[in-house]
Every structure is written in C-alpha cells, then in structure tokens.
Amino acid sequence: MKRITYITAILVAGVAISVASCDSKREPGKVYMPDMAYSRAYESYAAHDSALFTMDPNDKGAKIFYNSMPAAGTIKRGELFPFPLAKDTNNYKIAGTVKNPFDSLSKADLTEAGRLFNINCAICHGEKATGNGPLGTSGKIGAIANLTLDQYVNMPDGQMFYSITYGKNDMGSYASQLTRAQRWSIIKYVRTLQPKKEAAAATPATGTASPAKTDSATAKKG
Amino acid sequence: MLILCQHRVLLLHVYKEIFHISPDNCMSRYRKIINKLFTSFLVVSLLSINIHAFAQDGEALFKANCANCHKPDVDYTGPALKGAQSREPDAEWIYKWVASPSAMIGNGDKHAKDLFAKFGPTMMNGFPNLKKAEIDAIMKYVEDYVPVKKDDTGTAGGAAPESDNSLLFGILTLVLALVGFILLQVNSNLRKLSDEKEGVQRGEPVPFYRNKTYLMVGVLVLFALGGYATINAAIGLGRMKNYQPVQPIYYSHKVHAGTNQISCLYCHGGAQDSKQASIPSVNVCMNCHMAIKEYKGDPIVREDGTQVNGTAEIQKLYSYAGWNPATKTYNPDNNHDGIPDGAHPIEWIKIHNLPDHVYFNHSQHIKVGQQQCQTCHGNIQEMGEVYQFAELSMGWCINCHRETKVNFYNEADSTGNKFYSIYEKFHKDIRNHKMDSVTVEHIGGTECQKCHY
Numbered sequence: 001m002k003r004i005t006y007i008t009a010i011l012v013a014g015v016a017i018s019v020a021s022c023d024s025k026r027e028p029g030k031v032y033m034p035d036m037a038y039s040r041a042y043e044s045y046a047a048h049d050s051a052l053f054t055m056d057p058n059d060k061g062a063k064i065f066y067n068s069m070p071a072a073g074t075i076k077r078g079e080l081f082p083f084p085l086a087k088d089t090n091n092y093k094i095a096g097t098v099k100n101p102f103d104s105l106s107k108a109d110l111t112e113a114g115r116l117f118n119i120n121c122a123i124c125h126g127e128k129a130t131g132n133g134p135l136g137t138s139g140k141i142g143a144i145a146n147l148t149l150d151q152y153v154n155m156p157d158g159q160m161f162y163s164i165t166y167g168k169n170d171m172g173s174y175a176s177q178l179t180r181a182q183r184w185s186i187i188k189y190v191r192t193l194q195p196k197k198e199a200a201a202a203t204p205a206t207g208t209a210s211p212a213k214t215d216s217a218t219a220k221k222g
Numbered sequence: 223m224l225i226l227c228q229h230r231v232l233l234l235h236v237y238k239e240i241f242h243i244s245p246d247n248c249m250s251r252y253r254k255i256i257n258k259l260f261t262s263f264l265v266v267s268l269l270s271i272n273i274h275a276f277a278q279d280g281e282a283l284f285k286a287n288c289a290n291c292h293k294p295d296v297d298y299t300g301p302a303l304k305g306a307q308s309r310e311p312d313a314e315w316i317y318k319w320v321a322s323p324s325a326m327i328g329n330g331d332k333h334a335k336d337l338f339a340k341f342g343p344t345m346m347n348g349f350p351n352l353k354k355a356e357i358d359a360i361m362k363y364v365e366d367y368v369p370v371k372k373d374d375t376g377t378a379g380g381a382a383p384e385s386d387n388s389l390l391f392g393i394l395t396l397v398l399a400l401v402g403f404i405l406l407q408v409n410s411n412l413r414k415l416s417d418e419k420e421g422v423q424r425g426e427p428v429p430f431y432r433n434k435t436y437l438m439v440g441v442l443v444l445f446a447l448g449g450y451a452t453i454n455a456a457i458g459l460g461r462m463k464n465y466q467p468v469q470p471i472y473y474s475h476k477v478h479a480g481t482n483q484i485s486c487l488y489c490h491g492g493a494q495d496s497k498q499a500s501i502p503s504v505n506v507c508m509n510c511h512m513a514i515k516e517y518k519g520d521p522i523v524r525e526d527g528t529q530v531n532g533t534a535e536i537q538k539l540y541s542y543a544g545w546n547p548a549t550k551t552y553n554p555d556n557n558h559d560g561i562p563d564g565a566h567p568i569e570w571i572k573i574h575n576l577p578d579h580v581y582f583n584h585s586q587h588i589k590v591g592q593q594q595c596q597t598c599h600g601n602i603q604e605m606g607e608v609y610q611f612a613e614l615s616m617g618w619c620i621n622c623h624r625e626t627k628v629n630f631y632n633e634a635d636s637t638g639n640k641f642y643s644i645y646e647k648f649h650k651d652i653r654n655h656k657m658d659s660v661t662v663e664h665i666g667g668t669e670c671q672k673c674h675y
Contacts, residue, residue: 015451025609026467028575031460037577044498045572057559119485124510134483141513172509177491 080180087166096156101181105188113189116182120174121190129193141170153194160187280363283356287349294367300341303364309333320357322348325658348659351625460577466609467571471538472530474522480603481519486595493584493595501570504543511539515547522606530606542568573610574599580616581673590639591662592629597622623667630660 031037042048054063075081080101085091105113118127124144126132131146145152152160164183167173174183284294284303292300310316311333319326319334323346326334352360407430417423430436478484487493492500517532524530540546544553544565552562576582587593596602600611612618631642633649643649648664651657657664666672 012448015448015455025464028465028467029458029460029462031577036579037460037575039578045501047569055559058557119487119491123482123484123488135510135514138482140482141510170513172505172512174509176503176505177488 076179078181080184083161083165083180085162092159092162095162096159098158098161100157100161100184100187102184102188105185109185110189110192113182113185116178117186117189120177121186124171129190143170147190148194152190157184157187160190279356280359280361283352284360284363287352288360294364295369300346301337303361304367305365307361307365316361317354317357320348320352321350322658324348348627461613461615462573462575462610463613464609465573466607467573469570469607470568471542472522472524472535472607474530474532474606475602475608476604476606477517477519477522477532486602490595493588495585495589497583497585499584504539504565504568507539508543508545511536512545512550524606539568542566573608574614576614579674581675591626593626619673620668623662626662627659628662628665 039046048066052064053066054060055065055067057065059065070076084098085095102109117129121129122133124131124133124135124141125147126136129147131144133144135141136144161183163171164178164186165173165175165180178186284292288300288303292303294304295302307313307316315331315333323334323338325348327338478489479486489502489506490499492498515533515536517536519532522530522532537547542565544562545551546553553564555561556563587598588595598612598614599608602608602611628642629639630645630648630652631638631640633643633653642660642665645660645665648657648660652660661667
C-alpha cells in the first residue's frame, strides 16, 4: 500500500513538473522526433558550423568559404543586365544617359509598380510622391524629395535609377529590396504621378556621355 | 455546452431515482429536505459553470473569427461590432450576413450594400460554420465589451475582472461542494439515529476515507484530471504557441509597423517572392536609420514593466552595421572582405519553426492566396516583442484550408485567378448551382503530399 502511495506521488509530481516546464515562453520547447523536426540540409538562415565554414575570405582553404553571396558576375534568371555605372560622384551626372529599358508599361505592370511604390517608397515620399509619407509628416525623416517638383519631372530616368540603386543623401540603396526591372518600372509609375513634363525640358543631355550608352547596349547584345 | 446540459438532466434523474427508492421510509421528510438542498446545490453549481463558459465562448469566438478585421468599439478593417445589432434592419439579418456576406450583397440587400460601399473593397469572409448561438455569444461579448483604460505605467489591467469572476465561481463551487458533503454526512448520521431508535442493528459505519464509493469517485476524478493534463502536455510537445524569445535588439513591430505604418513587405519582401518571408539584412534597417538616430516616441515598456531605451537599441543597430553616426559614414573596409570593419550580422532568433517534414511557402499564401500576414502571425503591428500567435499545428493548417475560399475564376465576368479555369468540374457545378464557392480543400489543399513530401 505504501509503495503505491509513493509511486503515485512521484508520478503526480512528474506530470506537474513537465506541465509547468512547458510553460516558459522564452524557451522554444521540445519536439517528439528531433531528426524529423530539424533539417539535415542547410536551410535559409540556419547557423553554419563555424568549425567547418568561414565567412572570412582570408580563411579560405583551411575552412570552407561560404558567405551566401552569389558568385561575382552571375545574373538571376529573368533579371535585367546590371546597371553599367558604378557608384562614384561623377557617374551620377552621366547616369541620365542610361535609357529606361521599358518604353511603356501595360496596365497590370503599372498597377504592380504602384503597389511596389506604395510599399517601398510611399513610406517617405507619400502615395502621391509629394514627399509627405508617414515618416515625413511625423517629422522622423526630414528633407524628403517632393518628386512632383520640376527638378524631378525633368530628371532623366537613368539618374533616378542611380539614386534608387546607390542611395542619395539620407536615402539608402534599394538594390537589395527591388530587382532592376522593378526599379525601372517604379520610375515609370512615378512619371504617372508627376505633372506633365514641359515640352521644352523634355530632352535630357544625351550627347555628353556616350560610353555609358554603348555599355548598356553591348550588355544587352551579350 | 450541450453535453454539460445533458449531464445535468441525467444527474438530476439519477439523484431522484436514488432518493425516491423508499417513499414510505419514516425518514422521508428529512430525505426530501436534503434532496431539495442537494438538487438546488447541483443546479446552482452547474448553472454557474454554464454562465462562465458562455461568457468565455463569446470572447474566444470573437478573437478566433472576427478580431482580425473587427474591433468591438472602433471601426477597423470592418465596422465596430458594438451596436451592430441596433443598426441592423432586423434580428435575423446578422445570421444571414455572417453566413455569406457576398450572397447578401448579390441579393441586393440595401444594408449589406451600404456596408460594402463604406468598408469595401475588401469583402468580409463568410462564416457558414458559426451557429446562431455562437453568433449570439459573440454579439453579447461585443455589447458587454468595455475598452481597457490605459494607465501611465502602460500595463493593462483589463484581465482582472475576468479572473476575479472565475475565482468567485471556483470558491462558490468549493463551498457548495463542502455543504453537499456535510449534508451527506448529516444524512448518514440521521439514518444511524433512526436505525438505533427502531432497533435495527447495523455494523459500525466506515469513515469516509475508507468508504469505497468516496475512494472510487476520488480515483476517477484523479484519473480524469491526470489524463487531461497528460494528453494536453503531450499535444503541446513540439508546438510553440506564445514562444517569445529575447532578441538581440529590442525591435518593436508596434513602433515600426503600427505607429510608423511601414508595410510588412518593406522589410519582409521575400514573403511575396519566395518560400521564406526573409529577415531583412542590416542595410534595410539603415535605409531609415541613417536619418533616424534616436527614439522620441511613446515610451516602450516591456511586459515586466521595465522601460526600453529606444535610442540605445538604435545604437546597437549601428554597431551591427559598422556605421558611425557622428560622421554619417560606414567604417572603412581595411580587411577587404566587402563589409565595413566591425559590421556583423544580427543573429535574430527564429520564432515560427515548422518541422522539417512540412513544406510551407510564403509566396504561395501571400501572392496567390492573397492572405494577410496577420492571419497567421496575429496582430503583429501591436506587438512590442513578437511571439508566436498561431499554433502552427496540422489541425490549424487544415482548418484554414477547409474554410478559405480561393480566388476562383469567374467565367461570367472573367474575374479571379485564371489558373483556376482548368477546374472544369467545379465550373460546371457552379453553373448548375451545386456549389457556390471553391475552397482550398476542393483544389487539393488537404492532400497529404501537398505539404509532406
């Protein structure tokens, strides 16, 4: 009889402890079959064994060098060819010579570009591109460009693309968030928000820097 | 609920049977009194349980079904539900509306059309599975809802009345159980007295802790409770609902997605294009935090009451990014590894973990299924620290697949997803009015190999 009492007491205590220990919200908890729950393959964001892998190119050879970056020069399927200009102070001036690969967008593409604009740009520039997005009106970020002003109406697409790709002033680069095609189409969408361009200012200075143009042309051929 | 009620009726019958076996007994007067007392105790205790369960039901149902789009007291994606009953044309209206809002609008109901005009273009999902009693419970909860008042410390005291009530009911039940027990003892003592008077000889009564009936009932109760606890714990193993790890930076979704209205897809753009929702790299943070150097908003308070220094958390971000806020430049890259010296990735702790044997794809749900992030992640724009909102159990997945309608291609006005034009049988059935909508389950959303392969 006594033994049964002890056994019951231990069982009850065991259940109580296991139930109580499951309750901690800071711990991930336990799983039934770890080899089925945790991936053997390297999943995205999984930590790599630092004894085997290294992100430091100087340790190449001793360990496996792996920094999750695509090999230099590779282009994602369906992606446009790279922007021919690197980031430097002079290239901003000649960026206007790079042509937008899209002449006009279909209605669906324009809607999609508008959606991307509202997600990525409108937070500062505002849905109407007048520079009064939520972060601007609440005073958290100052000096937000009002894209409906004349200087932006007259700014060539290539120069806008340069700013989106490499950042400008307080604005960061959106190259990691938007593909090149998306960036070009967003510029087309911004044009629909801007007042009509005056005919006189419509022609950007194309003659100044032909190398950029040929670069992109050859890239397209290749 | 139904089961409880049935039990109550059954129990009453049983007790009546027991106590009315010998009506000619000389003790029948006492018996009757005790009988009545016991019955009333039973009714009161069971009713009290019922009332409590009803009150909880409304809240739980509201949170499970409505809270994504409705708030009780203010307009949200949908209208505030408080006072909805008084706005409606008739009492039956709400049942029809909840079952199928699109059908109501299709039928040209004026009130329904007005609602859609005001809160469109998002159409409310139909909930044909909600019973009338459940809808009533929800409406009762909403009508009785009192908004939580914010106090200066930021800690909400809204849960207090609810827990007070349950404590009260618990104590009441205990007291009544004690009274019932004492009455039973009195009953047996009285019987003993009457037996002595009549000269009937009975053996020495067994004390209650040796009484086999009591012991049996005790063992059964323990077995039921122990079984319930064990099964619950076993089901919970491997599920991490409410998991809320401490992250390397106190990143408040409430500030970013709530106050500042940044779209979820700004940082988690991968959700529309890939399997992963993608954790933003530090440069995405820096898009805004190059300009935003300090936190000036409302005080951020942790659940334990301590205050978060937002500016210090932004400084942590700068050290991860290798950014010098004084000169507004990144640190030089002297070791030529392509990143500024001192910059290192933020090791966020993953909260929503699915086992390896389940396949889940974000883009499938966000892009094709047009689901809101909040459907699975809860009201993320109100979370200071993110926790796992949904169970992420298989039953939870399957349930949603059964209830969610796909954006089926409509042949009549060529709206909807054209991919679904290949489902000829369903198109035929819709034309013949055999079915009115196609759920994920219909197109194979509950097949095993859809997620397990």
